[in-house]
Amino acid sequence: MIEDLIGGFGVVLQPINLLILASAVLIGFVGGALPGISGVILVVILLPVTYSMEPTGAFMLLTAIYASSVFSGLITAILYRAPGTPEAVMTALDGYPMTQKGEAGKALGVGILSSAVGGMLGTVVLIVATPLLADIALQFSSPEFFALAVLGLTVVASLGGNLLLGLIGVCIGLVIASVGLDPLTGATRFTFGSLHLMSGINLIPVIIGLFAVSEVLKRSQEGDIHLATKKFTIRIFDWPIIRRIRMTVMRSSLLGTAIGILPGIGASTAAMVAYSETVRWSKDRKSFGKGAPEGVAAPEAANNAAAMGALVPLFALGIPGSGTTAIILGAFIVHGLTPGPTFMTGNSDLIYAVFVGLLIVNILILVFSRPFIAILSKLLDVPYSVLGPVIVICCIVGTYSVQNSMMDVWLMLGFGVAGFLLEKIGFPLVSIILGVVLGPIAESELRRSLAMTRGDPSVFWTRPISAILLAIAIALVVMTVVMPLLRRRKARKDALRDA
Amino acid sequence: MHKTLRHITAAPALVALMIAAPALAQDTEFSPSSMTAFVAAGAGGGTDNFTRTVQPMLEERLGTNITVINLPSASGALAHQRTAQSEPNGESLDFASSTFITSRAAGQNPIGLEQLTPVARMQSDVLTLVVNPEKYETFEDFRAYAEANPGEVVIGGTHAASVDRMAFLALNEATGFDLNFIPYDNEGAASANLLSGNIDGMFNEISAIQGYMESGEMKPVLALADERLEAYPDMPTTVENGWEFTFGNERGVFINAETDPEIIAAIEAAFEDVFNSEDYQAYAAKANLDVRSGWLGSEDYRKVLEENLAFFEELLADQ
Numbered sequence: 170m171i172e173d174l175i176g177g178f179g180v181v182l183q184p185i186n187l188l189i190l191a192s193a194v195l196i197g198f199v200g201g202a203l204p205g206i207s208g209v210i211l212v213v214i215l216l217p218v219t220y221s222m223e224p225t226g227a228f229m230l231l232t233a234i235y236a237s238s239v240f241s242g243l244i245t246a247i248l249y250r251a252p253g254t255p256e257a258v259m260t261a262l263d264g265y266p267m268t269q270k271g272e273a274g275k276a277l278g279v280g281i282l283s284s285a286v287g288g289m290l291g292t293v294v295l296i297v298a299t300p301l302l303a304d305i306a307l308q309f310s311s312p313e314f315f316a317l318a319v320l321g322l323t324v325v326a327s328l329g330g331n332l333l334l335g336l337i338g339v340c341i342g343l344v345i346a347s348v349g350l351d352p353l354t355g356a357t358r359f360t361f362g363s364l365h366l367m368s369g370i371n372l373i374p375v376i377i378g379l380f381a382v383s384e385v386l387k388r389s390q391e392g393d394i395h396l397a398t399k400k401f402t403i404r405i406f407d408w409p410i411i412r413r414i415r416m417t418v419m420r421s422s423l424l425g426t427a428i429g430i431l432p433g434i435g436a437s438t439a440a441m442v443a444y445s446e447t448v449r450w451s452k453d454r455k456s457f458g459k460g461a462p463e464g465v466a467a468p469e470a471a472n473n474a475a476a477m478g479a480l481v482p483l484f485a486l487g488i489p490g491s492g493t494t495a496i497i498l499g500a501f502i503v504h505g506l507t508p509g510p511t512f513m514t515g516n517s518d519l520i521y522a523v524f525v526g527l528l529i530v531n532i533l534i535l536v537f538s539r540p541f542i543a544i545l546s547k548l549l550d551v552p553y554s555v556l557g558p559v560i561v562i563c564c565i566v567g568t569y570s571v572q573n574s575m576m577d578v579w580l581m582l583g584f585g586v587a588g589f590l591l592e593k594i595g596f597p598l599v600s601i602i603l604g605v606v607l608g609p610i611a612e613s614e615l616r617r618s619l620a621m622t623r624g625d626p627s628v629f630w631t632r633p634i635s636a637i638l639l640a641i642a643i644a645l646v647v648m649t650v651v652m653p654l655l656r657r658r659k660a661r662k663d664a665l666r667d668a
Numbered sequence: 669m670h671k672t673l674r675h676i677t678a679a680p681a682l683v684a685l686m687i688a689a690p691a692l693a694q695d696t697e698f699s700p701s702s703m704t705a706f707v708a709a710g711a712g713g714g715t716d717n718f719t720r721t722v723q724p725m726l727e728e729r730l731g732t733n734i735t736v737i738n739l740p741s742a743s744g745a746l747a748h749q750r751t752a753q754s755e756p757n758g759e760s761l762d763f764a765s766s767t768f769i770t771s772r773a774a775g776q777n778p779i780g781l782e783q784l785t786p787v788a789r790m791q792s793d794v795l796t797l798v799v800n801p802e803k804y805e806t807f808e809d810f811r812a813y814a815e816a817n818p819g820e821v822v823i824g825g826t827h828a829a830s831v832d833r834m835a836f837l838a839l840n841e842a843t844g845f846d847l848n849f850i851p852y853d854n855e856g857a858a859s860a861n862l863l864s865g866n867i868d869g870m871f872n873e874i875s876a877i878q879g880y881m882e883s884g885e886m887k888p889v890l891a892l893a894d895e896r897l898e899a900y901p902d903m904p905t906t907v908e909n910g911w912e913f914t915f916g917n918e919r920g921v922f923i924n925a926e927t928d929p930e931i932i933a934a935i936e937a938a939f940e941d942v943f944n945s946e947d948y949q950a951y952a953a954k955a956n957l958d959v960r961s962g963w964l965g966s967e968d969y970r971k972v973l974e975e976n977l978a979f980f981e982e983l984l985a986d987q
Contacts, residue, residue: 209711213711213738217720220720307860307864308864310860310861311866350742350743350776350828352853353828354828355774355776355829355851364741364746365741365742365746367743368740368741432856433853433857482860486859487859487879487880488859488860489856495856496711499711499713499714499717502717502955503717507878507882509879509880509882510879510880511879511882511883572740573737617850620848621850621867
């Protein structure tokens with residue numbers, strides 16, 4: 170392996186390949202920062218360009234774009250509450266309040282560092298343990314995915330705010346997710362005869378509408394005020410902060426990698442679970458959602474680690490772990506490579522070059538992010554009466570580009586208005602996203618599990634991984650929901666007795 | 669009731685084309701300034717790869733620029749709809765797979781052969797029943813187990829209106845096995861479950877499972893074809909077992925049915941030229957898409973599609 174790695178460095182350090190990596194990082198930055206343009210779309214756009222390249226360069230380009238786009242979604246999430254990619258939704262939760270408090274530089278610094286650490290840890294795991302992890306990933310089938318989705322849904326209990334509203338939000342999300350064709354029988358659900366609704370409601374219009382557009386609407390009501398953060402400096406290596414978030418970053422990176430290797434469970438889910446775990450381990454739960462640096466560190470470390478983890482089943486088994494890796498898989502085939510269990514042994518030159526490329530990409534992210542954000546933050550000098558409409562236009566273009574659909578744009582604007590109104594009553598908008606992301610996984614995997622056993626639910630507790638995950642979920646609900654209720658009751662009793 | 673779905677051999681089609689197509693193509697100069705290729709599938713999949721490979725070859729032959737637009741929504745129905753509603757000037761093409769017909773049979777696709785005319789079929793892959801060799805060494809093993817354990821054998825596949833589900837229904841009906849079907853979100857998820865032994869089999873093209881065959885973790889045991897495949901002479905076929913159905917995933921090109929037949933013929937001729945080119949054949953070989961010849965001209969492709977549609981509708985009606 171060491172020889173392979175040295176060989177990989179030899180390939181990557183060729184000037185042409187370094188140039189490829191640097192341009193990939195910049196493309197990923199721009200695309201990731203634009204709401205709606207996600208890694209998937211960038212990879213699709215550049216796919217034809219890679220047809221004429223030799224395979225090593227082609228896959229370094231595609232994987233590097235993927236990695237840097239997952240990173241750069243955080244910039245607009247923190248500055249404008251307009252998550253550039255679905256993976257960055259959770260980052261907006263604490264990142265944007267930090268910006269409102271005038272701590273944009275700090276939030277970006279935390280985000281950049283956590284992303285780079287998460288990405289690098291994920292890559293190291295990828296290099297060391299790909300074949301081993303791939304076997305573990307195969308232990309996950311429908312019952313385990315169902316249990317993981319349930320665990321993810323319990324995040325709602327750690328979001329803070331009104332729990333009842335959070336639960337309603339999850340249910341709204343589940344309803345949105347159930348639109349379209351039934352995943353198992355193909356029956357149409359809530360499509361009202363519309364072809365556009367048949368494939369369901371895409372996640373991106375929901376996220377962009379609920380977060381970005383609703384925020385523009387809200388600020389337009391507040392009149393033309395400049396952000397308090399007109400001038401800020403990003404400090405990436407800010408030691409007091411690093412001491413504070415280091416455990417969070419390590420835990421979230423490992424969690425992110427672990428979730429990323431599971432086929433079909435992407436970086437968005439990883440960010441959600443990492444955020445929830447961070448809240449649970451924190452001594453100061455109340456600060457989350459109001460601008461806690463840990464709330465930025467956790468999802469960013471996790472989503473970048475998960476993006477790397479998603480490459481594990483792709484390389485080791487030929488099974489894509491996420492939407493973007495599915496497209497990279499298609500690219501393998503066009504290049505005449507045969508993905509599958511023998512892929513790694515047959516193409517170790519290519520794989521190790523890609524691994525080394527990813528390591529370097531994560532360093533380039535650290536180097537390039539500051540000048541890039543400095544350019545972006547110039548936009549903060551623009552009055553919001555101009556910037557707001559520009560954000561909305563970016564949202565419209567980005568949403569349209571996802572699947573060339575005007576219907577998505579109307580949905581996005583509708584969700585924008587809905588988000589604006591819901592926030593007026595203090596509704597935790599992210600709970601809706603939880604339902605939309607995790608609902609389909611929970612539903613279809615539950616039904617597949619039962620189809621596998623012909624209706625016997627014992628499969629959920631006789632399979633060890635699923636049993637453990639469900640037990641953690643139940644314990645979480647008991648700890649965060651039932652215990653405070655009991656405590657309140659006891660306190661009331663005590664008060665009565667004292668009186 | 670059994671129905672034959674045998675694929676018409678390429679020979680008569682080629683002969684017909686040699687007489688008709690060049691003559692027509694010379695009569696009509698079809699060279700628009702730009703064209704649109706709607707892809708009835710997501711980016712990165714087989715149909716998308718096919719489109720993007722053919723795009724520059726077609727641009728060169730028609731002297732035009734082609735914009736590729738992926739419309740994967742609703743099993744590609746939006747791509748069919750946009751093509752059917754386009755100006756009938758030959759400038760909008762619909763690149764689709766067999767899902768066009770399976771989703772039509774399942775009632776998920778409002779656009780049929782009345783609104784879209786097939787231009788050409790470029791690929792015709794053979795579906796095979798794929799199993800985990802740790803469980804079943806041969807089709808006889810699979811058959812013995814399925815017959816001894818009715819209701820116990822699970823076949824994985826993609827969505828409910830897919831070619832694999834049709835193949836499953838046809839096999840169940842023809843053999844009298846009592847197999848179960850679980851649709852997964854994508855082929856990868858089904859593959860993972862087959863590798864880990866959670867399911868007993870899946871239907872897939874040989875081109876898609878090369879890597880797993882090399883590592884000995886998957887094995888095709890039954891070809892849904894009428895003749896044994898040249899490269900796999902030991903694999904039995906459905907037809908030799910007396911089950912009169914054959915299946916494959918086909919990829920081709922469609923156009924608004926109101927388009928001038930001369931324009932259609934000109935585009936068909938361009939596609940035929942692409943199909944016979946060295947570049948295209950090299951791509952087909954690289955992606956293992958040349959197990960059997962894919963080419964069918966407009967008329968013959970329509971016949972095959974009409975037969976398939978009737979067969980699928982019958983299969984689904986029996987459910």
